[in-house]
Amino acid sequence: MNFKKITKKMKKFLLFIILLALFAGCENDLEKEPPFISESQIFEQEPLTEAYISDLYTRMNFQELGGLAHLGMGLFSAVGAEHVNFANWQYPNGAYRRQYTAITGPGNLDRWAYVNIREMNVLIEQLPNSSSLSQEYINSRVAEVRFLRAYEYFEMVRRFGGVPIITKVLSQDDPEEEIFPDRNTEKEVYDFIYSELNEILPAFSDAKTGAAGRVDRYTVLMLQSRAMLYAASIANFGNGPEIEGLVGISSGDAMTYYQRSYDASKAIVDSGQFSLVNDISDKVENYKSIFLNEGNDEVIFAEVFDPEIRGHSFELLATPQGFKSTWNANFPVLYDFVELFDFTDGRTGMIPRNQLTADNRWDISDFFGNRDPRFRASVFYPEVPLQGSKVYFHTSTIYDDNGTMVESSNTNELLTRPDGEQWPAAAPPRNVRNTALLLSKRFDESNQNPELGRSGQDFYLFRYAETLLNMAEASLYLGTGEALDALNEIRERAGMPLRTEATEENIRHERQIELCFEEHRFWDLIRWRAADGILNGEIKKGLVFKYYLDTNQYSITLKNGEQQERQFGPERYYLPFPQGRLADNPNLIQNPGY
Known part of the structure; x- marks a missing residue:
């Protein structure tokens, strides 16, 4: 079953329903009740049931995208110190820079999925009452939605530990202990996830x-x-x-x-x-x-994802500056993470940092090109071929001009290498601003027009x-x-x-x-x-490349790739509940350390 095609059909069907409602309302807007499809009617028709489930999938947010231009795509890499986002006003950078307290709450790392879970519980309760749909269909769709519910509980438990397990549709007439539930233990939530998945597997x-x-x-x-x-x-x-x-x-x-x-x-x-x-x-x-x-x-x-139906903006954001993208260079990769990629000959990727000085020269094809192929497939580094050109990250070029060493940082100046290749004296400024390395994993080079929402990699x-x-x-x-x-x-x-x-x-x-x-x-x-040992008390690093034209080598030195020291205390293994959430449910106990 091609779910891309299913999703497109569902959206067209829902549009038809909306238009039908609008036309029906035009006859006498003041006297007629607006058309309404009850939940019981939805679960008597397969197309409407499929549309309901499709909407649940869309809400799942399996990949973090964020709002404007999908700038939130870097959230978990930023807080995990793999890469950061270009500008500090983007919320992935705010997520690793901010303090986590009872007052500030969990910020953009939050996930409190009970609105989604309620909609899932509606289907789980009501679909089995259908008189027109087959039992096989009912069983398969209920199992599918129970999976989505279990996944939402997994997302919450790994953020907060124990959370309330709610498996029924609540109403305002329910007992107070159900409307304001206590937290289940962390173990109970993981056991619930396991048992739910076991129960639905035969379906x-x-x-x-x-x-x-x-x-x-x-x-x-x-x-x-x-x-x-x-x-x-x-x-x-x-x-x-x-x-x-x-x-x-x-x-x-x-x-x-x-x-x-x-x-x-x-x-x-x-x-x-x-x-x-x-x-x-x-x-x-x-x-x-x-x-x-x-x-x-x-x-x-x-x-x-599909660029024509539901796309994202990865190429718009990830393309290095100097190529076809109006935004570009948005995901600078941290050198501390690059060091984890060893060399194909077995050498450690942890080159002693005291060797990264202005006096040493490096062959870029060895420093980067002989690392783990997964690095080369995932990161833009100096001179990587792209769309018939190369990606540049050097801040300046140093060369011998008739016996005088000259250093040029003019991005508009073209020099000639000894092999005859034309060479820009300096890379575009966005490429070098943060770490002088950029994310390329999942990058679709064939996407020559990466306007907003026109990328479709799953x-x-x-x-x-x-x-x-x-x-x-x-x-x-x-x-x-x-x-x-x-x-x-x-x-x-x-x-x-x-x-x-x-x-x-x-x-x-x-x-x-x-x-x-x-x-x-x-x-x-x-x-x-291990997070408090890796994500606490450090400013992660970037690199500065200077290119030596006559020898085709670089000097490579370190710089701060972040603007402030990361903080990750032991309390951060669980996120704090925001004060508004605690006020809404007096039985919700705050996590330790907050």
């Missing part, structure tokens, strides 16, 4: 629809795999239950959750339905193709590489023996030297590299309880 066939944006059995298994791994990590690395278990999970439960995650991952692996994309011999181009050739065998579930919520990494991590702690093979299957695809041992450090490192810029790192650092 799905073996058919794969996740890559087209519709939940299937493998999507259900992947949420189990991910959510249970989160619960296991909190039990393993956290401080145990706090405030009567509202946050934290007992360490004694860790192995149970690791086993649940492992079992779900193993079920996907054993299904034989998915594999790592490995069709192109060039490892850089192969990794790029995963995110541009949609519907491939690695995609388990995608949020579907967002992969779940892909098979994560399945293998989840299984490797759970296997490590369970001792089942598959961790090294799963780890090396990913490294072999990437063209990187194989590991001889699966360690906690190796698995965590691989996860950050393989899933870079896919909204994982921030949440992984949270669940590993």
